[in-house]
Amino acid sequence: MRSWLATDPVAGTTVIFVPSGSVHTSADAYWRTVSAAVGGECADETNDGGSPFEAACIGIVSREGPVRLVLDDLPVVDGIENSVGELACRCPDLRIVVTGRVRGAWHRLGRPIPVTLIGPADLAFTSDETSTYLRSRGIEHDLRWAQWITRRTGGLAAIIDALGVEIEKQGADIGSLGDTFLTRTIDESIARVVSNDAMLVRLGPTVALAAAAVPLVPDLVATLPGVPDDMTLPTVLERLGVTEQLEATDAQWRYPDPVRESLLRNIDTTHHNDLRCARAAFVEYWLDHDCPHNALAIAIEGEDWHTVLDVVSEHWTTLYTSGFLASIDEALIDRIPEHVAQGHPTVDAIRRMHRRFATPRDVPVVAATPEAPPEDTAGPAEVMMRVITLRIEGALLDAAALCEDLAAAPVPAFDELDERIRHAYAFLYLHIGITYQLVDRADEATTMFRRAHRAGAGMFVERDAAGKLALMYAVRGACFDAQRWLDEEQRHPPLPSKESERLVRTAGMVAAALIAVDRLEPESALAMLTDLSSPTDREEYWAHVLYAVGQHALLAGIPAEGLRRIVHHLEHYPELHGEGSAAGPMLDAVRANLYLAIGEIDSARNLVGQSHHPQTVAARARMHLFAGEPDDAESLADQYWTNVRCSAREAVELSVIGAVAADTNGDRKRALQHLGRAVALSRQHGLQLPFALLEPSMVRRLATLGAPLPVKADRVADDLAVFRPILPAVRLTKQENDRAYRPGERRNDRGDRQA
CATH class of the missing domain: 1.25.40 (Serine Threonine Protein Phosphatase 5, Tetratricopeptide repeat)
Structure with a gap:
């Protein structure tokens, strides 16, 4: 709030700032503070029947000119919302900005008082704001690190600030510190921020144990060790700014995701048995309240697989008919150890259903146990190396032809393969997909990338394939599908090696730029393209980068600059946009639009008129x-x-x-x-x-x-205003030209008159 006020956001208005008060203050004590801040008399109920609230109202009314009252960190007092609403009604020219840690009853005010509610998600840092903050501290970084930090911290400003202080102390580039250091530092920062109140310190590990409860309800955590009988823990945590209420009408709370995950990591290290017991109690609570969904989620998170199997067996009908397994059956497939789940009829049924229906249709499922793949993978490996070599040389059609037999081979069930073999398949399908993508075989490329993503779980191919799928959909204009795969790509941290990171980041960044352009957000697209910079000679996705540059230039109103960049790079890649290349029609389309934007219809016609x-x-x-x-x-x-x-x-x-x-x-x-x-x-x-x-x-x-x-x-x-009005040239016949032509008049190269 102080930072916002420092920017003078309401010039010409008197701003009265009332700082945070005591959490345990009374209504009269608070309004005495407000009255003093606005210059009113510090009245109380014993003076002429007045009250501190009346004194505050009189003090504001007596002010000349527009006034904005800022009530920072409003205390939790019964009826405080109604008092603020009454103040707004009695002072119609007054604008009030209120911040608080508690959701409160502001939604009940409404008319005649216009109320705008801004929640925690709206106040969180965006990636751009995180990047701006890091630059203000002189911390070198690229945009992906800003995105990663924003996701891991939830954009919570206090945590980002604490993290920035620690990074600054190291005096090193973020990339050299690595995600392990940053994750540990985020955990330490969250622990410090969460424990900055004496009440939280007294509660000790109970605050972290409560994070295992999802959602957080008073009865659920009342039995935790260290919670006094007269305390409603979720409301206390909300007042201290640690949790937030899900809905104003529901008695349910939640920790912000990064805070919750960090607390659980720490408590699992320091109080593992206490955490295990707390989770077991929470599972029993939800089963007693006929909510097997919540019980199963808690058991899976705690990897209590025997409890998972018991819940599934006993409540299978409820879980299945409610559709809850649609979001967690991946855990039953991939996370339950084989020796625990083996022979369990319900889990076997879920796994068969998952492989039959949940697996993408373009990743075939082998019903029977497949034959073990041959140990000798030199054949496919050698072919793929040849494919990559041909791509580098620009022989894209020849490279695609070599992929045909590899793509047509039977596809095994990836989760039944040895990890080494599975990763080999992931690498194979990834490069088949890249080859098909570069020769404009979009549907086949999509199939290969989806296979690569599934086979590459746990390695860099998982992220790489997701980024390339995002690009596939972004070029097609399927923004929702592209965003879904981009979210998947961005959940992975940058690779430790900068060289490796440069190789895999292009597709996702271009996809993000295209999505921003398609949503009419040129500044967001520019941030991506600036961080990506111009394509190098080794960049296979050079045409996609230039396509995004051209699309952004159209939207940003700089078509000539977009044309210059594309034409300049086309001269450097003459062999890569010939027959069969996706680059040709893609760049022709965007160049034609750029020519139209600068009024050169004939140039556009020369490019695409016969296409x-x-x-x-x-x-x-x-x-x-x-x-x-x-x-x-x-x-x-x-x-x-x-x-x-x-x-x-x-x-x-x-x-x-x-x-x-x-x-x-x-x-x-x-x-x-x-x-x-x-x-x-x-x-x-x-x-x-x-x-x-x-x-x-x-x-x-x-x-x-x-x-x-x-x-x-x-x-x-x-x-x-992407395109300016164009007046088409008037086409005259030869006879009309001869009759209409007068000495001193200019003609263009087609013989048309020019004014």
């Missing part, structure tokens, strides 16, 4: 639309939007262009049909960029058709 590739068709349709040829634009939209080779990106772009083209021709019914399709696809995939890839007047016309756009038309037309 029939699905990735370039939207640029062709847009070219016709801007050239004053709406019939041709709508014809392409009708012809291609149902083409199965077109991705979500092309389908949405074509539908948007078709809507404008039909409206230009006066057919509003057809225009609304096109637009309705575009809006539905946009909501399905989370794709907003196509609605910005128009001239401003066209965006405004879309807004008048009656369909609810997924973007704000005024913002897109005024603030983004």
